[in-house]
Amino acid sequence: MRPYIYISLLIVVVAGSLHSCKKFMNMDHFFKDRMNIDTLFVRKDYAEQWLADVYTHLRGENLDVASKDYAPFNLISDDMFFGDRGDELDGRSYKNYKNGEYTESWIQGSWGSCYQGIRKASIFIYNIDRNREMSKEEIAGRKAEARFLRAYYYWLLLRKYGPVPLVPDEGIDYTLPYESLAIPRSHYDTCVSFITRELAIAAKDLSPDRTNRDMARPTKGAALAARAKVYLYAASPEFNGNTEMADLVDNTGKPLISQTYSEEKWARAAAAAKDVMDLGIYRLFTAPFNAEDQGPAQPKTIVPPYNPRYSDAAFPNGWKDIDPFESYRQLFNGAVTASGNPELIFSRITELNNVGPEALAKHQTPYSMGGWNAHGITQKQCDAYYTNDGHDIPVNPRVAGFTTNATDNLPLPAGVSLQYANREPRFYASVSYNGSIWYRLSALDVGLRSKQIFYYRGEPDGKQPASPQFHVRTGLGVKKYVNPTDSHDGKVLGSFIVPKYEPAIRYAEVLLIYAEALNELSGSFNIPDFTGAATHAVSRNVPEMSKAISQIRIRAGLPDFDGGIYGSKESFRKALKRERQIELLGENHRYYDLRRWKDAPVEEATPVMGCNMDMTAAQRELFHTPVVIPSFPTIFVKKMYLWPISHEELRRNKKLTQNPGWTTPY
Template sequence: MKKRYIYLMASVMAFGLFFTSCSDYLSVEKHFNDMQSEDKIFNNRTYTMQWLSYCYCRLMGDNIEVGHSRFCPQNFADDQVFSETYARYKAYKLGEIGYGYSYSGYYQNSWKWSYAAIYQATVLINKVDGNTDMTPDEISDVKGQARFLRAYFYWLLMRRYGPVPLMPVEGVDYGKSYDELSYPRNTYDECVEFIAEEMKQAAKELPEERDNLNMARPTRGAALAVRAKVYLYGASPLFNGNQEMSDFQDRTGRVLISQEYDEEKWAKAAAAARDVIEGGWYELFTRKFRESEVAGDYANPKTIAPPYHPVYSEANFPDGWKDIDPFESYRSTFNGEVNFYHNPEIIFSRVTNRAEGDYSYLGDYCDVADMVKHQIPNSAGGYNMHSMTMKQCDAYDMADGTPFDRNDHLEGYASAANKNLRPYDNLEDGVWMGYANREPRFYASVGYNGARWNCTSASDQSATDVINKQVWYYRGKLDGRANNSERWLATGIGIKKYIHPNDCMNHGGNIQEKLEPALRYADILVSYAEALNNIEKGNSYTIESWDGSQTYTIKHDINEMRRGMKPVRMRAGVPDFTDEVYNDRELFFERLVHERQIEFFAESQRYYDLRRWKIAPQHEGEQIYGCNVMMDESNRDAFYTPVRVAGVQTAFSRKQYFWPMIYDELQRNKNMTQAPGWQDYD
């Protein structure tokens, strides 16, 4: 057998909760000590695990799913704005990414990094069975991890690029010519089925749970959850009977996007989500009802019970919200209060994906904690650059679940004198009353003008300057509009999701480590309801569970839809949808779009949701509005008048459904075709 050789480090990566050490395997500045044949590598447990670690490292950089705009622009749809390198944001909103544009160097690594990891994972899968240094159970686990990663990298690519080439599972001989290694795109449906089958096999090889030192490694549930998401996307309008994409073809003229609608795809998506639900591995994270607060503790207020409801106020979670704190339940899911091991909602995560070990390869701004630094106000030492759009801010409902109406809300500003008018908030004095009596997820996510930032980790002699202080975005204030600076909020509306009460960047403070919510159980629950809603009433499908142990009858069943949607609404402290909504497929879809906008804000979900539903033109094509940040406090009424964000022109054209194929790949691969609307450089 012809042997291929690689350089391999002698050191062992400390891989578990943190990916910090990944840089050791990518840096060209660190020389390899050993040259080993593949046979030797896969007969040694240490070397095999190092090989696997390389695959994990490629989840970083441009492949992160929640993070700073430098690597994760899809985290910014019509819901938030980044103002660092503002020209890049404006170009991004117009779809000016890729070769030939001013910022062509950005967002280009996902393709090559993913295929490098796919190759590495494939070699491991094909070689590791002969490892005499590992037990059969260890070999099964390692193969399952590699198989999961291989399929996961394809999933990351598909969300950006649509249908992609599937490499041979037996591996590729890179000694062949470029022409022999030129693979065309597979159809989107072929990609979906490949990932689904791979994840099903991975689920058989992976354990059901991990210990505290291995939480970043996938489990059976993670494999099945990704399978459910892949099926959901494959059933969605962008990929299911989309005749507007008939020109997305390979070199032979084969159409890559399904031209015939198939309802059964929704049934398969529902069954796949049901597999995760029936597994019983996950549940929504909740905090118990807090009866009281420590005197003066603004960071952890007592629970504000939602408006009384005769059913939900009298029932414990998940049938109601009587015993939980909806605000704290949602806030603590994201802000670092709870680690992965103690959060039953997180299915897969890069965990605390720090990259400070090697910026040249993994890049700074590569983790959730660094994204938070761009949300924190100037006055707390932050960069003050990520802001929420007014559209997103106004999307949060009132406390009783009714829509917020900008033309019909309490007037004036919060004070002790009007507290009786707003029993469902903890607004500080001077805050605009449009922010009063909103649902709990609003207060966990929105850094509105005049919100209190706790900064409780501040510890030096001047810590009182920031601890539990209100932050104002009026012009002339420390955190307001400033000339000759990027460090002000373009919309005048801050973001508090992922912010822990401890978080502070000056006065001796620090940032709490954050958990990346790459995939969480709430998504599977809501996806289950969505898939069922798309089954025509009267139609029914019988589908086997992933392991063949049972069969599901999949149909438009409002009780099963509630099984998915209701717990998410209860955790949020807002009433469940009525029977009228559940029975009306179009009305339910409207509510679903809204619910996902709120529940999954700033999780890189909306960008893809709007596209797969084919409603991006009317949402991402709208102009971006915010507060009038030119107004100072003496003109505070005018501050809240909606104005278009200056200097940003938005548009959405068909080409923006998919990212452009990178120039290098088009030049290298004679069988690669460009996505519709983008230049192919032939």
């Protein structure tokens, strides 16, 4: 084999000329020994370095939970927002995103980065077998990792841009004329078939678990869970018989999205999720409050109302032996390590200190406690949380009055609107309502360890003329990812921030995929498992749907849905969407969910509501009367379904076509 023969589309989409292509393909600068590919993969240490470099493209804009500079999609749907970037900076404000005022040049680093990762992974896959210092098992495992990474990079592109060019599996000869290197976009279903096939192949040789040192490496479960996710999107209305997207075409004018609906796609998603469940490796994380191996019994932080079916049963049948509030809060705030979390399936653990969950926590922390006080949730998101007995909150009219002490309406302190009382534990673990208590227990000064935060106008964390960007625009902040030990004020003695990891894929998502896919079935299907040696018989099976979804709700201190919801496909679909909205808040799902469901034209165009931030503490009743937030206008037009492809890429690859509604360079 000739050195450097296998390359990816990166030649077309990144390099500016054949000269620069060849320079880019030369990997000598990565290795002091200046060896070429013909000899590089013979050595174990150099091969490992190459694979490590493939992993580096999981960073930056390919993160799911990160600051807005890298993962803005986590903060520009109808659930969360950011307010600390105004038009006077670089135009990338929340308003610009919500109004569709972004351009073809915004947030485009993922395209080139993913294709670089794809190219490097392909080179590794086709050359690692020549290694003389690895066992056959080691080679198979490392090749499976590279195969996972290549498929995952394609998935990230598919989710963001829709159908993308698939590089020929055998690679491209860079000596061909430049014009011959252009590759058109592949059909969406073709992309799905390739990605899911590669993930299934990878799963066969990936380890089922990892050591503490290897937590960032994909496992068998990661490959299978990613596969289920890809199938779920393929089955969803945006990509399954979507005639409204008939104008998304390739360079020959052929539609890139199937115009015919296929129910079998839902069956594939359900079967893929079942593959993960059948591994028997993962379970929902729960924080015990009275387990023998946890030391002396501790009272629950929030006690759900008594329910004869759930209060006296152990998890997963009830919440007798778990703390629902801490079970959800500790899942994200670093209280449990990645290796100690049985729910975590895949995470980009490295390089998160400045841009990942810690950065979100910094943005969410009150200004008066060293944070930026910039992220919040909408009134819609606040109202989505159930009451503590599983009912909808009253909104017309809302509950009136305020707490008068810190004991009668636990966990609310005094001076808090009663519309925040008697909510489900996930609400208190996620939402910073007006008057909630914030902690920084790492502070040495006891007097600085807790503070009640109010968002009234004129308060330190409310609307201030001197710092208009640093206030929560809806009066509803975010506590998810915040650890009570965290102290973001460097001037406070003892300041400490608990390290956190990104929940890229967790078991709760797999259970939600399974329930959603089963609900959409009308017939029965026999779908091969990932090995092809067995089959899953799938149909709309209510006990199976309940088995999946009830675990998530019981972990949250809520009863399972009643028979009326399970009995109606439409009712369960509505409840499932709401469950995803609550459970997966801040994990980069809502933006894509609304698009794949084709709900975005309604949900994202609905005015953003919140508290009246112009009201002072003396006008607290008016403050808590929801109003439209004037600085957050919203629209949704068709072009906002898919992210635009940059003009630079379109110029370099003449066979690329632009997504509907976006411009193509002349």
